[in-house]
Amino acid sequence: MTAAIELRRLEKSFGEVSIIRNISLSVAQGERHALIGPNGAGKSTTFNLISGYMAPTSGNVLLRGEVISGLPPYQINRRGLSRSFQVTNVFANMSVWENLRCAVLWSTGQRYAFWKNIDNLPDVRDRTAQILTDINLTARRDVPAGLLTYAEQRALEIGITVAGGADVILLDEPTAGMSRAETERAVALIRRLTEGRTLLIVEHDMSVVFGLADRISVLVYGQIIASGTPEEIRGNPKVREAYLGEEAA
Amino acid sequence: MSEITVSAAPPLPAAAEKFKFYGLWLAAAIVLLLLPRIFGSGGSLTTFSLIGISIIFSLSYNILLGQTGMLSFGHAVYYGLGGFLVIHAINILSANKLPIPLPVVPLIGGLTGLAFAALLGWVSTQRSGTAFAMISLGVAELIASSALILRTFFGGEAGISANRTKLLKLFGWNFGPQIQIYYLVAAWTLIAVIAMYALTRTPLGRMCNAVRDNPERVQFVGYNPHVVRYLAFCFSGFFAGIAGALAAINFEIANSAYLGAVQSGTVLFATYIGGIGFFIGPIVGAIFVTFLSLGLSDLTQVWQLYFGLIFIAVVLFAPGGITGLLMMHRPLLKAGTLSRMLPSYAIALLPTLAMIAGGILSLETIVHYTVNPGDDSHIKAFGVSFDAASPYIWAMAAILLIGGYLVARKTWTWVGHAWDDATSVAREKGIAP
Numbered sequence: 151m152t153a154a155i156e157l158r159r160l161e162k163s164f165g166e167v168s169i170i171r172n173i174s175l176s177v178a179q180g181e182r183h184a185l186i187g188p189n190g191a192g193k194s195t196t197f198n199l200i201s202g203y204m205a206p207t208s209g210n211v212l213l214r215g216e217v218i219s220g221l222p223p224y225q226i227n228r229r230g231l232s233r234s235f236q237v238t239n240v241f242a243n244m245s246v247w248e249n250l251r252c253a254v255l256w257s258t259g260q261r262y263a264f265w266k267n268i269d270n271l272p273d274v275r276d277r278t279a280q281i282l283t284d285i286n287l288t289a290r291r292d293v294p295a296g297l298l299t300y301a302e303q304r305a306l307e308i309g310i311t312v313a314g315g316a317d318v319i320l321l322d323e324p325t326a327g328m329s330r331a332e333t334e335r336a337v338a339l340i341r342r343l344t345e346g347r348t349l350l351i352v353e354h355d356m357s358v359v360f361g362l363a364d365r366i367s368v369l370v371y372g373q374i375i376a377s378g379t380p381e382e383i384r385g386n387p388k389v390r391e392a393y394l395g396e397e398a399a
Numbered sequence: 400m401s402e403i404t405v406s407a408a409p410p411l412p413a414a415a416e417k418f419k420f421y422g423l424w425l426a427a428a429i430v431l432l433l434l435p436r437i438f439g440s441g442g443s444l445t446t447f448s449l450i451g452i453s454i455i456f457s458l459s460y461n462i463l464l465g466q467t468g469m470l471s472f473g474h475a476v477y478y479g480l481g482g483f484l485v486i487h488a489i490n491i492l493s494a495n496k497l498p499i500p501l502p503v504v505p506l507i508g509g510l511t512g513l514a515f516a517a518l519l520g521w522v523s524t525q526r527s528g529t530a531f532a533m534i535s536l537g538v539a540e541l542i543a544s545s546a547l548i549l550r551t552f553f554g555g556e557a558g559i560s561a562n563r564t565k566l567l568k569l570f571g572w573n574f575g576p577q578i579q580i581y582y583l584v585a586a587w588t589l590i591a592v593i594a595m596y597a598l599t600r601t602p603l604g605r606m607c608n609a610v611r612d613n614p615e616r617v618q619f620v621g622y623n624p625h626v627v628r629y630l631a632f633c634f635s636g637f638f639a640g641i642a643g644a645l646a647a648i649n650f651e652i653a654n655s656a657y658l659g660a661v662q663s664g665t666v667l668f669a670t671y672i673g674g675i676g677f678f679i680g681p682i683v684g685a686i687f688v689t690f691l692s693l694g695l696s697d698l699t700q701v702w703q704l705y706f707g708l709i710f711i712a713v714v715l716f717a718p719g720g721i722t723g724l725l726m727m728h729r730p731l732l733k734a735g736t737l738s739r740m741l742p743s744y745a746i747a748l749l750p751t752l753a754m755i756a757g758g759i760l761s762l763e764t765i766v767h768y769t770v771n772p773g774d775d776s777h778i779k780a781f782g783v784s785f786d787a788a789s790p791y792i793w794a795m796a797a798i799l800l801i802g803g804y805l806v807a808r809k810t811w812t813w814v815g816h817a818w819d820d821a822t823s824v825a826r827e828k829g830i831a832p
Contacts (some may be wrong), residue, residue: 222623224617224619224621224622224623225617227619227620227621228621232620233637235616239612239615240616241608241612241613241616242612242613243611243612244609247408247409248605248608251605252605252606252617255605255620255622262602262622262627263602264603264604264634267601268601268602268604268605269411269412271602275408279407282407285521290799291407292409310616311619312629313620384573
């Protein structure tokens with residue numbers, strides 16, 4: 151079976167500074183894969199390279215066996231890869247409903263239609279309502295996204311990411327800044343929404359990582375130093391030294 | 400689809416709401432039909448025609464500014480080119496006796512605006528923000544200066560003219576009298592307003608809002624923000640072209656002023672003063688600014704100065720425009736606390752007006768001494784005669800301005816308190832956010 155995402159000898163440098171140094175990684179379809187590592191290791195840059203936000207200096211990104219590196223983000227998204235952002239990135243002046251609806255439009259084939267009444271598209275309406283219910287924001291449907299609480303905005307962020315029905319989902323620190331209870335709710339939400347899809351997640355909260363991931367990769371200074379099941383990673387001496395050890399100490 | 404998720408969607412408009420919605424457009428049509436019965440003079444018909452043209456132009460501008468978040472300094476290009484092409488079209492049609500009546504001709508202006516927007520817009524819509532604004536300014540200067548150089552097409556300083564009455568007659572109308580032009584403009588205004596409103600309620604219209612709010616995120620839900628901006632630009636050019644065509648038909652002339660920076664600036668003023676956040680904002684702005692420019696120019700020599708001051712005041716104190724100010728009061732009206740605001744408004748009105756009067760008096764005196772120092776010092780502004788050389792007038796201006804400001808500042812604080820009071824009650828009732 152072809153991997154959902156495959157990174158082949160991926161490198162990214164800004165001038166002289168090398169951020170990603172020769173990463174190779176394969177995420178199987180349906181797998182929940184976590185990317186961990188200290189601050190500045192290049193986790194968000196890796197996401198930016200996969201999602202088309204940046205082009206790699208060398209190497210390739212493959213989505214289901216097809217090279218996608220170098221494509222603009224919207225084309226990668228149309229091929230079924232969707233990402234969220236570390237810093238909440240929603241349509242602040244638009245209501246929750248409008249936010250989700252915009253995220254649904256392309257996948258229902260509306261394209262740039264200017265001859266259809268948006269309220270007259272049952273398909274769009276049903277899918278938007280479905281996502282709205284999934285992320286538990288029905289009570290906040292008509293509130294502008296900019297006025298939501300932080301946790302609600304994070305939920306909306308995930309909702310927008312999965313709304314288009316992409317089967318490969320990239321989540322960048324979805325629980326950052328959340329309380330314990332909020333984190334638990336967010337993890338349950340992520341588990342439910344990514345059922346049957348491929349998930350690549352960057353996360354700092356180790357309880358989230360070890361609870362959610364099928365496999366984990368550890369990124370340090372732009373290189374993957376270990377990749378394996380949670381047990382393998384927990385027992386890996388290199389990982390303990392470079393990363394987990396800091397927390398254990 | 401389960402029951403729960405279906406009920407999560409906003410309710411579809413009930414029959415009564417739909418009836419109200421279509422009734423609104425019908426009412427607008429009836430008002431446009433009846434207006435000339437009430438105000439039938441030539442002057443008011445011309446004013447109404449100008450307002451109609453300005454409404455189409457301002458709404459077309461708001462497709463860019465309010466809906467897609469693109470600040471253009473050169474929107475008059477598409478208005479002007481629409482106007483020029485229509486004058487040429489009328490001349491060609493009447494010379495060749497082609498069977499096309501005048502009411503169809505604005506479409507030629509629209510298609511001209513669309514063609515030029517499609518041609519010039521691809522590059523400028525790559526970016527929004529400063530890059531787009533600068534390119535729009537550059538393109539505007541380019542076209543405006545070509546208008547003076549390419550004399551065969553643009554007619555140089557004098558412009559080009561046409562006789563609108565020489566086209567195919569429709570139902571015996573030759574469109575000579577202003578009343579017939581009024582009905583032509585009114586019909587096109589209604590059509591254009593409905594079309595532009597409908598555009599906001601399409602997938603493209605909603606993605607325009609998304610691009611305005613966050614072009615980066617749009618890329619990650621499958622849309623190319625450049626294409627969204629480009630399409631918005633093309634629509635905007637189309638409706639601007641229709642407005643320019645109607646202006647050319649109204650005046651039977653097109654000249655370089657149609658394309659110029661003043662025209663581009665005026666539409667920005669009108670749209671912003673009306674309020675870019677609401678669909679009806681530009682309509683309110685177009686009506687207000689047209690009346691203001693026609694009215695103020697009779698009342699004072701330096702009307703453009705007042706125009707600028709009003710614009711600055713709106714940008715600073717009411718960024719939502721006139722419509723934004725009115726809409727702020729809606730939650731209070733619903734909560735029934737609007738009446739709490741009225742006393743403080745009434746108290747604030749007098750010193751504020753005194754301050755404005757003092758300001759006007761000072762301005763007009765300064766204008767007298769700087770612009771026409773040799774003239775008689777007995778001047779007239781806003782219908783009031785006074786002696787600009789009199790120290791009493793100077794003292795009065797100073798007292799009104801400074802005293803008015805000091806008192807008004809206090810009353811504005813009261814207005815602020817009353818406002819907090821009234822909105823907190825509305826919030827308790829769950830009406831205000």
